[in-house]
Structure formats: structure tokens, C-alpha cells
Amino acid sequence: MMRKSYERFIVLFSWGSFLFLSAILLFIFIYLVMRGGGTIGSRLVFGDVSPLDALLLRQRVFDGLLPAIVGTFVLVVLAVGIALPVGLAAGIYMAEYASGWIKKILSALFDVLAGLPSIVIGLAGFSLTLFLHKILPNRIGPCLLISALALSFLIMPYVVRSTQMALESIPLALRHTAPAMGATRLQNILYVLLPNCLPDILGGAILAIGRAAEDTAVIMLTGVVASAGLPRSLFEQFEALPFYIYYISSQYANPEELQMGFGAALLLLVLCGILFVFAFLMEQLIQRRMLR
């Protein structure tokens, strides 16, 4: 009897925990839709300016989210544009060429890089501006380029790891086919191995995009500001969606601004949801291929 009761407690508690977590998720979503759902529309993004004028840069958007959305978009494109090729190359090296103690040391370093809190990466990016400030005559302050660089440090280990894991999990039969027919190592990698693990690499890239899009701590230290307008150059400060949400939560001046904050939060959640669906589809693709 005694044993039955503690077993029942574990079952109940476990289901309770799961329901608790799902309830929180559901609650967050419903709350954001209720408070921010009404703001969703072209006014939220473009403010009082007509969308066409804003997109053609004929008029500046002051009371819309457009600068923050464009800022985040440019930032993510830049960061992923830097991290993806470098991470891919590093991942290929780790899986195909590195061995022995070099591989051990490198993978330990990537583990540390992956584990570093994002604020530490941000601090490193900030130190980089201080350093550049010392050696270069013209002023380079915190700006879009530095933020993108720091963000690419943040997401690079994910790209390296997903590339490496994907390459290492390719079955031996497939791995040896092309070399047996006379292909070089490079040809084997480029024409057989990489195409074969494209979904895994894309999955890793989507994860990286998600991390880059949601991160606030890194950009907070490397050049994001609350109002900068559309990003005009790589060497200027910029706006970003997650930072805007953070800023509104502490500094909102009137109910309208708060409303926009809720709209922005809902927008970011939906964007991350879309990324999640893409990552999920990619995974289905991988699994189907594995079964085949």
C-alpha cells in the first residue's frame, strides 16, 4: 500500500509539472495576444507613415517598429553570414581532418565558447571596440558591424557542432564509395558528404538564426540603442526588436508605447515560432531520410 502511494505521487507530480509548464507557455501566448493582438497591423510597423513611403525611404518612421525589425533582420543576416561559412569550414576540419590532441583541444575550446554567457561575448565585443579605438585613428564606437561580429562568435559553436556531428554520423559505406572510385578527399566532402548532410546543417543554421534573433545581452553592449532609425551604415548604431521590448518594459512613457511593446513581443514570439516550425520540418526530413 505504501509503495503504491508514492508511485501515484510520482505519476501525479510528473503530469502536474508538464501541465504547469505548458500552462505557462499557453498563458504567455494568450496574454500577449490579448494585450498586443489589437496592435498588430500596418500601424504597428510603419507608424503614421504610409508603408510605401517608409519602404522607399521617402519618410522616416518614428512611431513604428520598422527600424527595429529591419535592424534585427540586418543584424541576423550579417551575423549568420559571418558565422555560417567560418563555422562550416571549422566543422569540416573537426570532422574530417583533425585528430588526436588537436581535436581534443579544439573541441574543448568550442565547448567553452558555446557555454560562455552571452553577456561575456558582448563584453568581448565591447573590448574589441576599445582595442580598435586605441590602434585606429578614426573613431569606431559600438556599431552594427561590431554587434554582428560579436553575435557571430555567439552562434559559431552551434554551426561548428552541427556540421561536425552531421559529418561524423554519415555511414561508412557512403563515406568510402566516392574515394573507392578515385575521388579526392575534397571531392568526397564537396560532392558526397556535404550534400548528404545538408538538412542537418540547415537545421543547425536555423537554430543559430533563432539564437541571433533573440539575443539581447550581446547587442546591448555592442551598439544597440532605443532610437536610431533605419540602419544606414555598418558603422552606426541601430535598433533591434528584442532590445526594444526590454527597453519598453522599463522605460515606457505612455500607454501607447506599452501597447507597442506588447505588439513587438507578440511579433518576436511569432517570428521565433515560424523558425521553430522550419527547424521541425528540417528534422522530419532528416528522420525520413534515415528511415529510407
Place this chain on the structure above:
Amino acid sequence: MRLLSRLSVTVFRLAAFGSGLLTIAVFLMMLSFGWPLLTDGQFFTLLAGEWNPANGLFGIYPMVVGSISIAFLALLFSLPVSLGTSFVATVLAPPPVRRFVLGIIRFMAGVPTVIYGFVAVFMLVPFMREQITGGSGLNILTAAIVLAVLIAPTMIVFFVSGLKNVKPEYCLAVDALGARPVQKLIFLLIPQAWPSIVSGIIMGLGRAMGDTLISLMLAGNSIAIPASVSDSGRTLTAHIALVIAADFSSMEFKSIFACGLVLYIFTVIVVVALRWVSPGQDLRSI
């Protein structure tokens, strides 16, 4: 052709070594900018010292206490819930439901931190203020509760992968003996998956220590050493974010590099501990 393949190897190696060295460069950068503080007062007196810039005291002890108390409290709240959810996702739920449970958990991991913080500012903080702790509602307890929700998916993913990878032969044997699912869980899966469970806990602690936004938005950021969980506190990460706006040459400013160093060293300890607990663990899904 040979030139091309040699060139490509060089490029790959450069990418790998370059990004590996980056990890070391981050450490050196922090060391060099924080150096004046490290030579003026010893690193350890800095760790144990008080924060009082007016009197020239730049100890980061209050922040260390803040970080540790928020992280451990969050872990304390999160661990049972995460364990329970991982049991549901591996054993207790019928198989189709398990996938659904895992899907929800993975989605939770993808929800931006700032959204948890934002919703908590408008829902949890007023609740804490009026019902539980009083004061401003911005305190260690509030931050720890939200952080617990934030780190739960990380831990659950680790627990689930550990519980799932128990040898199928053992599972079949236990099933054949007529064990109920809960018995299988308690007497076979948990003992077998122990290394993964410990890794998950270490990972969760690492994420909790490293998080900036939740404590910045919800813990109140007071510089005094917190005496209870209903006190306002400041974490190392929040301290970096708050001080960065100050002018660049002051000692106050240098102290954030000491915070950075402490966080860096903590990360290294976490990585070493993970490798020691379960060598070759698949860390990809973090």
C-alpha cells in the same frame, strides 16, 4: 587539383584554429582590460570585497552572492518540475503524446528570454508585490521563479536523452518481470541515466548563472548584499550590463572585466565538470 585540395585544407584549418583561438582571445581581452584592478588589489580580495565606489571599494562580492543565490534558487525550483516532465516525456505518457510533450518543450526552449522577462514584469511582479514579498516586487525570488522556467527546457532535453538511451535489453527485461512504468523509472532508468541527469543539472546551473536579462529585468539590481530571497539583488551579468554606460577609464568600469573573468572561469568549470561526468555526451541539443 592538388593545389586546390591543399588550399582547401588550409582554409578549413584556419577557420577551426581561428575560431578556437577566439575563445582564448576573449579571455585575454578581459584579462588585459581588467588588469589594473587585478594588480592593485588581489583578485580574491576583489571577490570578497564590498562595492562602494565612493570609498574606492570595487569588490564584486554582492554580485557573486546575487548570481549564486538566484541561480541555485532557480535550480531548486526547476529541478523537480524538469524531472517530472522528463518522466512524462519518456515513460508515463503514451508514445504519440511523448512526441507532443517533447515538441512543446523544444518550443519553450526557443521562446526568446526577453519575452519571459517582459510578461513577468507585467504579471508576476505585481503579483509578488501585492501577495507574497511586498516591496517593489523586484527581488531574488521573482527572478529565480522566471529563471526556473527558462532553464527547465535545457534540463529536460538532457534528462530525456539520458532516460531514452538506457539499453533496450534492460528495459525489456524489466518489462518482462512485470514492472509498472513508475517502477521501471525508479529502479532502472534513473540509476542508469544518472550521468545525463547530473549533466543536465550542471547545464541548467550554467544557463542560470549566465543569464542576463531575467535578473536585470526582475531582480531589482540593488547593490547591497541580499539578506533574504525577498531582497533585491544584482547578478554578475546584470552588473556588466548596468555599469557599461559609465565612463571608460574609471575603476568602476574596470570591475566589469573582473565579473567577466569570474563568469568565464565559471564556464570553464562547467565544461570540465560536464566532460568529467559524462565523457562524449552529445551536447548538441543545448
